[in-house]
Amino acid sequence: MAQAGDTHPDTAPAEPAQPCSRRRxxxxxxxxxxxxxxxxxxxxxxxxxxxxxxRSRSPAAALDGExxxxxxxxxxxxxxxxxxxxxxxxxxxxxxxxxxxxxINAWLATDLPRNHARLLPxxxxxxxxxxxxxxLRVGARVGGTMLGGVVALDVEVVLRAANQIGIVVVxxxxxxxxxxxxxxxxxxxxxxxxxxxxTELRRLDGRTVLVVYIPTTHDAGATSHWLESLALEDxxxxxxGVTRAAAPRPEQR
Numbered sequence: 486m487a488q489a490g491d492t493h494p495d496t497a498p499a500e501p502a503q504p505c506s507r508r509r510x511x512x513x514x515x516x517x518x519x520x521x522x523x524x525x526x527x528x529x530x531x532x533x534x535x536x537x538x539x540r541s542r543s544p545a546a547a548l549d550g551e552x553x554x555x556x557x558x559x560x561x562x563x564x565x566x567x568x569x570x571x572x573x574x575x576x577x578x579x580x581x582x583x584x585x586x587x588x589i590n591a592w593l594a595t596d597l598p599r600n601h602a603r604l605l606p607x608x609x610x611x612x613x614x615x616x617x618x619x620x621l622r623v624g625a626r627v628g629g630t631m632l633g634g635v636v637a638l639d640v641e642v643v644l645r646a647a648n649q650i651g652i653v654v655v656x657x658x659x660x661x662x663x664x665x666x667x668x669x670x671x672x673x674x675x676x677x678x679x680x681x682x683x684t685e686l687r688r689l690d691g692r693t694v695l696v697v698y699i700p701t702t703h704d705a706g707a708t709s710h711w712l713e714s715l716a717l718e719d720x721x722x723x724x725x726g727v728t729r730a731a732a733p734r735p736e737q738r
Contacts, residue, residue, distance in 0.1 A: 533633075535635050536624060539613050542590050560592040581714075581724060581725035584721065586721065597612075598610070620641055627659070637656075638654060639656040640653065648712050653693070653694055670693055682697055709731075712725075
């Protein structure tokens with residue numbers, strides 16, 4: 486006869502499993518948090534990577550925060566060349582110019598942020614360029630100081646016909662992370678359209694080509710301007726064209 490307080494083995498209450506489950510969930514949470522933190526850290530390093538061409542073409546600021554005097558001189562040289570080009574461009578006859586990569590980057594570092602900042606899209610700053618044979622590499626900072634990075638585009642540029650430029654986005658990256666070239670190409674087309682030039686996307690030789698049409702004139706029979714030569718060489722852009730006088734109006738009888 487069983488005494489009070491005796492229990493049979495088959496009727497004893499089971500030990501609660503909740504503490505073990507909680508410990509397992511806590512470990513899973515800790516490992517998941519650590520993996521997420523590592524992913525964020527690695528992603529941040531990839532995004533904040535600066536291409537070598539961009540670093541080498543970003544001038545160091547002087548002690549007062551101003552760019553070195555040589556940069557300002559190169560920037561002014563670019564403006565002098567463009568003023569002379571415009572003077573030849575508006576009158577009938579041939580015109581041309583040779584513009585160096587150093588002059589462009591000096592102007593981008595000095596005059597652009599001071600006097601023409603609205604030319605840049607919102608959130609974009611410190612653009613720089615590198616010029617090679619038929620290639621243009623463009624880099625710019627995007628985003629804030631904490632989550633921002635450098636967007637770098639590798640673009641092929643050729644003159645397909647007079648006043649007709651073909652652009653192919655060969656590579657696009659944010660830091661080390663690749664960006665889809667299709668949306669990048671469409672964004673470039675939208676920006677060029679906003680400047681008053683017509684664009685068209687074509688599929689040529691298995692590649693998406695952005696064709697930019699430079700208007701010769703806005704009025705029928707008026708003076709027309711034709712870009713007939715465009716060459717990208719190592720560190721330099723060479724361009725040449727001709728301005729044709731307006732057709733004479735027929736005499737009224």
